[in-house]
Amino acid sequence: MKKFFIALLTLALVAGNVFAEFSVGAWGRATFVPFRTGIDGNDDSKNGSSAATEVGWGNVPNFAVQFSLSGEKIGFISNFDFAVPGRDGNLYTWWKPSDIFKLDIGWVRWDVLRGISVLESFQNGKYTGTAGIHEDFIFHRFATADWWSTNPGAILEITPIPNLYIGAAINTGPYGTSFDDNLSDVYKNSQYAAGYNIDGIGLIRVGYFGINSQGIGNQLIQGAFKVTAIEGLTIDVGVGYGLEDNRDNLNNLTVGLAAAFKTDLFGINGAVGAYLGGDGDAGGQYPKIELALNPYVSLAFATIGLGADFGLELGKDDSSHIGFDLYIQKGFGGGQIKAGVTAAIQPGSPDPAKQNVVIAIPIELTYSVW
8 A cells, every 4th residue: 555655645746847737636434333233023133232443335345545647638636435445426537629519438427317316324324224216327438437337438528608518428348248249239348429508598418328326127208497597496307218228117217306595594405216118017116216305404513413214115015115314414625524433224125134123323534535
């Protein structure tokens, strides 16, 4: 590790003489859970307590640093993850010959059209049980680097006029992959979208995503509209439809809404997501609804908030789940600390591997230095 930082410093000194700009930033998170208990009303042998060091979306903390080298029209960006050493997210070179066009090659994420994020960090499957209402559920980012698609490729960023965004993420994969055997599969598995921001009203966008993270097959068509006309209020509504074959009786339609309202003292975030079109009684999937709310108060010494989550598969017995968390959060220069109590409850769970109630006390540190 020491050699890595020495090499990074040396690179920075050399880059200062060659490149116009060198920058380093970092973001990471670690959650210490000194107490977690699981209660199963059906099987006493599965009742028990444990502790962990983790993050909400994974089993280990996430520590990363990002650095970039930029010339006048060409540059390089890398995000290095120390928890699972190697690439995490961006690792690419870019070329921008003009204000209207940019080409990125490598593992790339471009979030200009992505849906808004409203869930607080304890609102996930690990702590409160909520699932599925993330940013891509509303509208996907452009990506050749994500947890659901790890193939390198190229992203074309086109802004022909102000407020108009056109992009394509071509998911080629590396040399020697199966994509080489059929060129049409490369473009079928890629992403294409466009959006236009109407000043004072909102952002409208439409796109096709050959590989997606929605759980309704691939070849997803999405449309979304983000409303920003009211001061302090943002509403983002998205609809998606999966075109992939062989999905009889499976959910093929997604509908999502995310909203955030904030004043100087009080705020509330909310999201609802639905998977529709399936028929569980015919051996497929039941329609599913997820709902999440997060009211909070910003006081002088800290922010205090409540997370509440509810989910249900329509027509399926014993499928509901509900979750809560109460937290206090304090920001500092370069990051924040957050602590709370969480509970995920699934009454009468038919899954023998799941406990009916899981209670945890997470203590979370996040650093963000840019």
